[in-house]
Amino acid sequence: MERADGLLRVAAVRYTLSLDKLFTLPTDEVGEGLFDQDNPNSLRVILTRARENARGVQDHITKEVWEAVNAIYHLVEGHSLEDQFSSFGALHVMEQFTRHCVLYAGITDITMPRGVGWNFMNLGKYMERSLQTLALSDKEFQVIDYNMEETRDIMQWRYLLLCLSGYELHLKTYRSSSYNFNALHQVLFNEDFPHSLIYSLTRLQRHLNAIVKENRSPESEALLRHFGRIYSKAKYMDPESINGRTLQQLFGETRTELLLFGRRLGQHFFSYS
Amino acid sequence: MCGADATRDHYDKVIHTLRQLDVGALIQKDRLAAELFMNQGITFTVYSDNRGIERIFPFDIIPRVIPGHEWDHIERGIQQRLKALNLFLKDIYGPQDILKARVIPASLVASCPHYTREAYGIRVPHDIYVHISGIDLIRGNDGRFYVLEDNLRTPSGVSYMLENREVTKRLFPNLLTDSQVRRISDYPLVLHEILSQLAPTQLAHPTVVILTPGVFNSAYYEHTFLARQMGISLVEGRDLTVDNHKVYMKTTNGLEQVHVIYRRIDDEYLDPLVFRPDSALGVPGLMGAYRKGNVAIVNAVGNGVADDKAVYAYVPGMIRFYLNEEPILPNVPTYQLSDPDTRAYVFEHIGNMVIKRTNQSGGYGMIMGNRVGEEEWKHARAQIEKESRNFIAQPIIPLSTVPCFIDGGFRPRHVDLRPYALYGPQGIRIVPGGLTRVALKEGSLVVNSSQGGGSKDTWVID
Numbered sequence: 109m110e111r112a113d114g115l116l117r118v119a120a121v122r123y124t125l126s127l128d129k130l131f132t133l134p135t136d137e138v139g140e141g142l143f144d145q146d147n148p149n150s151l152r153v154i155l156t157r158a159r160e161n162a163r164g165v166q167d168h169i170t171k172e173v174w175e176a177v178n179a180i181y182h183l184v185e186g187h188s189l190e191d192q193f194s195s196f197g198a199l200h201v202m203e204q205f206t207r208h209c210v211l212y213a214g215i216t217d218i219t220m221p222r223g224v225g226w227n228f229m230n231l232g233k234y235m236e237r238s239l240q241t242l243a244l245s246d247k248e249f250q251v252i253d254y255n256m257e258e259t260r261d262i263m264q265w266r267y268l269l270l271c272l273s274g275y276e277l278h279l280k281t282y283r284s285s286s287y288n289f290n291a292l293h294q295v296l297f298n299e300d301f302p303h304s305l306i307y308s309l310t311r312l313q314r315h316l317n318a319i320v321k322e323n324r325s326p327e328s329e330a331l332l333r334h335f336g337r338i339y340s341k342a343k344y345m346d347p348e349s350i351n352g353r354t355l356q357q358l359f360g361e362t363r364t365e366l367l368l369f370g371r372r373l374g375q376h377f378f379s380y381s
Numbered sequence: 382m383c384g385a386d387a388t389r390d391h392y393d394k395v396i397h398t399l400r401q402l403d404v405g406a407l408i409q410k411d412r413l414a415a416e417l418f419m420n421q422g423i424t425f426t427v428y429s430d431n432r433g434i435e436r437i438f439p440f441d442i443i444p445r446v447i448p449g450h451e452w453d454h455i456e457r458g459i460q461q462r463l464k465a466l467n468l469f470l471k472d473i474y475g476p477q478d479i480l481k482a483r484v485i486p487a488s489l490v491a492s493c494p495h496y497t498r499e500a501y502g503i504r505v506p507h508d509i510y511v512h513i514s515g516i517d518l519i520r521g522n523d524g525r526f527y528v529l530e531d532n533l534r535t536p537s538g539v540s541y542m543l544e545n546r547e548v549t550k551r552l553f554p555n556l557l558t559d560s561q562v563r564r565i566s567d568y569p570l571v572l573h574e575i576l577s578q579l580a581p582t583q584l585a586h587p588t589v590v591i592l593t594p595g596v597f598n599s600a601y602y603e604h605t606f607l608a609r610q611m612g613i614s615l616v617e618g619r620d621l622t623v624d625n626h627k628v629y630m631k632t633t634n635g636l637e638q639v640h641v642i643y644r645r646i647d648d649e650y651l652d653p654l655v656f657r658p659d660s661a662l663g664v665p666g667l668m669g670a671y672r673k674g675n676v677a678i679v680n681a682v683g684n685g686v687a688d689d690k691a692v693y694a695y696v697p698g699m700i701r702f703y704l705n706e707e708p709i710l711p712n713v714p715t716y717q718l719s720d721p722d723t724r725a726y727v728f729e730h731i732g733n734m735v736i737k738r739t740n741q742s743g744g745y746g747m748i749m750g751n752r753v754g755e756e757e758w759k760h761a762r763a764q765i766e767k768e769s770r771n772f773i774a775q776p777i778i779p780l781s782t783v784p785c786f787i788d789g790g791f792r793p794r795h796v797d798l799r800p801y802a803l804y805g806p807q808g809i810r811i812v813p814g815g816l817t818r819v820a821l822k823e824g825s826l827v828v829n830s831s832q833g834g835g836s837k838d839t840w841v842i843d
Contacts, residue, residue, distance in 0.1 A: 127550045127557055128564050199551055200413075263567055279612025283577075283586040 109177070110236040112154045113209040114271075115141070118244070120202045121270040139193045142202075143184070151205065155184045168225035176215045180208040224322065227315040228377075234315070235370055238308040239363060244271055245295045246359035249288075254355040256288045265291040272303040289347070292355070297347055305362070309339045319377075327376050334372060338365045388784060391448045391842065396784070398556045399443065404789050410442050410552045411786060417551060423544050423602060438541055439835030441785045442552055445796065445817040449563070449843040452813060455526055458710030459516050459802055460809045461700060466533060466687045467804065468703040470510040474501050474683060484702045485695045489717075492770050493692060493739075495534075495685020497648055499655050503672050503682070506579045507806045510681040513572070513643075515539075515799045515816075518710070520781035527713045527778070529797060531696070533688040534680060535645050538836075539801050540603040542816040543568060543610075545838040562840040563813035568801070569610035575805035576611075579677040580640040587640035590614045590630060592621070594646045594662045604645050618646075623666030626673040641677045642667075648682050690739040690773045691717055716774040718765055727774040728762065734774045735826075736765065749826070751777060780826055783837070785819060795820040797828050798839065814839040 123138050142151040159181040162174055183189060189201045220226045248268045252258035262278075265287055269275040274294055281298070282290035296305045316335055320328045342362065350358060388396055399407070417423075418437045447455075472479050473490060474497075480487040490496055515536030517529040546565055550557060573589065580587030593604040595617050608615035614630065621639065622629050629636035644651065650660040652667040670676045686692060694715040697708045718724045718736075727734055731750040738747075748761050765772045782793035800815030817837040818828035828834040 124550065127554050128566055198554070262570060276609065276612065279573075279610075281612075 109158050109209060109212055110233045111240070112151055112158065112180075113206070113213070114237070114240045115149070115151055115154065116202055116206045116209060117273065118271045120199060120206065121267060123198060123202070125267055125270075138198060139190070142205075143190050143193070152184050155181050165225070169229075170219040170221075172215045172219045173212070176208070176212040180205065180212065183208060224319065227318045230315040231312060231319070231373070234308040234312040235366065237303060238305055238312070238366055241272060241295055241303055241305050241308065242359055242363045242366075244268055245292075246356075246363075249292070249355060249359070252288065254352050256292070256351045256355070258288065260288055262287050268295065272301075274301055274303055277301055292350065293347055296342065296358075297345075306342055309342055313339055323377075331369070331372060331376060334365075334369050338362065338369060389446075391446050392784070394560055395444065395446055395556065398553070399791075407442070407786055408789060414440050414442050414548050414552060417548050418544070421544070423541070439819075439821055440545060440548065441787070441794075441819055441821070441835055441837045442549075443784050443786050443791070444549055444553070444838040444840045445783050445798075446560075446840050446842055447798075447814075449841055451526075452563075452841040454709065455518065455800060456811045456813075458526070458528075458708070459800060459811055461704065461706060461709050462516065462528065462531070462696060463511055463514060463802055463804055463809055465696065465700040465703045466531060467509060467511050469699045470681065470684060470687050471508055472703075473686060474503065479699065479702055482702065484698045485692065489691055489695075489770075490686060493686045493689045495648070495683070495689055497683035497686070499668060500681070500683030504674070505681050506581060506677050509579070509804050509806070510684055511687070512575060512579070512679045512681075512804050514680075514802045514804070516802065518798045518800065519713070519778060520798075521778050526710060526798075528696070528710050529713055530690065530693060531688040532799075533684040534647065536799070536801070537600040537603055537645075538799060538816045538818075539568065539812075540606040541836050542801065542812070542814065542839070544606075545816075545836060546814075549838040557840075560840060561843045563843065565812050565814050568803075568812050569607060571803055571805075571810060572607070573611040573613065575803055576613075576641050576643055576679060578806050579679060581674050581677055582640070584640060588614075588630065588637055589641040589643065590616045590621075590639050592616055592618065592642050592644040592646060592664075594650070598645070600645065607643075618650075618660075618662045618664050621664045621667075623664060623670050626666070626670045626675050628664065628667065628670050628676045639676060641679065643679045648685060651678075651682065690715075690737055691719075691770065694773070713775050713778060718772040718774060719769040724765070724769060731758070733776055735777050736761070736772055736774045739771050739773055747827070749777065777826065780820070780828075783817070783819075785821070785837075787821065792823070794823075795826050795828065796837070813841040 119138050119141060140147070140150070144150040145152055147153065159177050162169060162177040166174055183205065189204065193201050216229065220229070245268060248265070252260055265278075266275060268291060269278050272295060277298075277300070278290065278294055282294065284290065294301055294304060298304045299306055299310070301307055313335065316332065320332050345358070415437065418440060423438065469479060477487075479485055480490060511533045513536065515532040515538065517532065518526045519529050520526050543565065576589045577587050580589075589611070590613055591604055591608045591611075593601060593615055595601070598604070604615055616630055620631055621642075622631060622636070624636075628639045628642070630639050646662050649656045650662040652663050652665060652669075653660045654665045655668040656663070667676070667678075668682070671678050671682065694712065694717065697712055700706055700708045716723045716727050716734075718727060727736070731753075734750040736748040736750065748758070753761065780795035780797060783796050784791045785794045786792075787794070796817050796819050798815055798817050800811050802809055802811045804810075817839045819835045819837055820826055820828045820833070821835045822833055825833070
């Protein structure tokens with residue numbers, strides 16, 4: 109569900125900015141990204157899988173959460189919206205999905221008991237969010253060849269910040285003209301920004317601790333240590349020292365480590381072998 | 382438009398696209414636009430409207446199109462005009478050379494209610510007085526653009542210009558991208574950059590605020606919109622305090638010094654110690670801090686003298702006097718009613734005249750000579766005789782029309798154009814487009830939102 113939310117946000121921002129000629133983006137391309145059945149990253153496939161997962165854990169989620177997931181699944185499966193996805197209706201359709209995603213987040217927050225199910229849900233959510241932030245940021249910093257001295261103004265960072273719902277916070281928080289550094293600081297190290305890497309990792313740590321507390325074992329202790337290394341690297345990195353290759357490495361290595369951690373987490377808690 | 386049922390060439394693409402849509406689709410777009418404005422709270426307030434405070438600013442879905450070469454002419458004309466008006470303000474609150482040279486009668490300036498003696502001798506940052514302005518233009522029968530009035534105090538409407546474009550993106554996305562429309566979306570960032578540059582001392586991060594009269598002001602939506610778009614605080618007078626000639630904002634973390642105030646309240650309410658003592662909207666001591674140079678006020682205090690409707694007639698003279706250039710954009714002919722002969726002439730030809738109060742805007746206090754009733758005219762005439770300095774007359778100019786989508790069909794309606802200009806240390810920048818205001822009532826020439834007017838998105842196309 110977090111991936112669906114992120115995908116919709118990116119699609120809507122790209123589409124809107126394309127109208128200001130900041131991107132070239134045919135409507136068909138957006139439509140394909142959302143509704144293509146053969147693309148494993150399309151909205152349709154993501155939501156179908158989310159529903160399958162929810163069906164499999166119905167005893168761990170509330171009825172309201174299940175209904176929220178089911179409702180958005182039927183929305184994507186119903187053809188009426190896909191038909192509406194002409195150029196005129198594109199944003200309208202994306203807004204409808206986003207509204208459902210937001211509704212899901214709210215329903216989950218107010219109905220789920222703060223037990224194991226809740227903690228695992230949040231592990232997935234923040235893991236996904238960290239990876240999204242890293243991937244999107246990596247792509248944008250790649251444009252300037254990871255060179256923090258490269259001239260780029262705030263308008264050029266707007267895409268990344270809007271995709272991560274951080275544009276307003278950025279305007280309120282960062283006032284210097286070090287636009288590259290400001291954008292990097294916000295997406296990686298700003299603890300008040302719900303889409304920053306450090307925010308997601310802090311939440312991940314909280315939920316992981318809660319899970320491990322209930323399941324003390326050498327494997328889970330190893331998981332904690334593994335995550336601790338990822339977290340510490342981000343938490344105690346000196347933002348001023350990042351530039352060029354170190355920045356590229358930071359994105360790449362953190363992502364690799366998180367994926368590895370996710371795999372270990374899955375093996376430890378969900379593997380049948 | 383070129384007549385009742387013909388459009389200018391640059392409308393071809395728009396009209397061609399619209400013709401491919403059926404009426405039902407256009408009605409659907411019209412409804413969607415209304416829904417978007419309502420949901421986003423893009424509203425304005427009408428005084429003395431018993432039905433409530435907030436209203437949607439009527440929006441016509443058909444964009445107005447201006448070709449790039451025409452726009453470039455407008456842009457040059459506005460830049461020239463603003464340079465002259467800015468020099469006039471610097472002069473009038475300083476050496477007053479223009480009065481000594483008798484280009485403008487001293488009595489006219491002295492009798493202007495917005496000539497602010499308290500601003501005399503105050504040096505403003507970078508000698509810029511008119512940071513944010515809206516110049517109202519109309520297109521006459523001859524196809525030329527004329528300046529109808531200058532708004533140099535707190536011109537409103539820029540948020541509608543920006544939101545109109547956002548709504549149009551939803552309605553005609555393909556048409557917008559195919560038409561090579563010039564971009565306007567960076568206006569708030571440019572505005573913030575200019576405001577920051579006006580900080581009295583060289584600070585890396587000056588504190589800039591918007592000063593609003595409060596939630597009941599008709600342009601309150603715009604104040605919140607701009608504050609959000611620039612990421613700055615929106616404050617009321619009671620949120621600010623002055624200590625030792627410095628302005629501070631009261632925050633939950635204590636007092637924070639304010640360096641630049643983009644005020645959206647009129648001069649007379651700014652500081653009860655200097656102007657109206659009963660003002661609850663202002664900040665006591667603000668003018669002292671301003672005079673000391675500890676805070677920049679945007680736009681500068683006293684600008685009203687330059688956009689007074691009687692002074693307006695002398696702007697071409699100012700351009701010649703200060704810049705030694707001929708005006709690029711002409712004025713609408715204006716008659717000063719303080720002169721008895723002129724007054725008599727205007728009264729004789731009242732059927733072709735519009736009479737305006739020199740110190741009012743928003744369409745208030747305006748008398749359309751071709752529509753005024755006998756009783757109303759009798760009353761107005763007595764009023765004019767009594768305070769003739771406060772009135773001017775202009776011939777009724779049949780504003781140009783553009784196609785509008787009204788009641789399920791295309792109808793021509795009269796429009797004006799308010800381009801917005803930002804004057805900073807780096808020069809004057811004009812947002813390509815501006816706000817097109819439409820007189821939605823058939824035959825009406827009054828475009829003001831408070832008088833039944835609406836707006837359109839304005840496309841400058843290359």
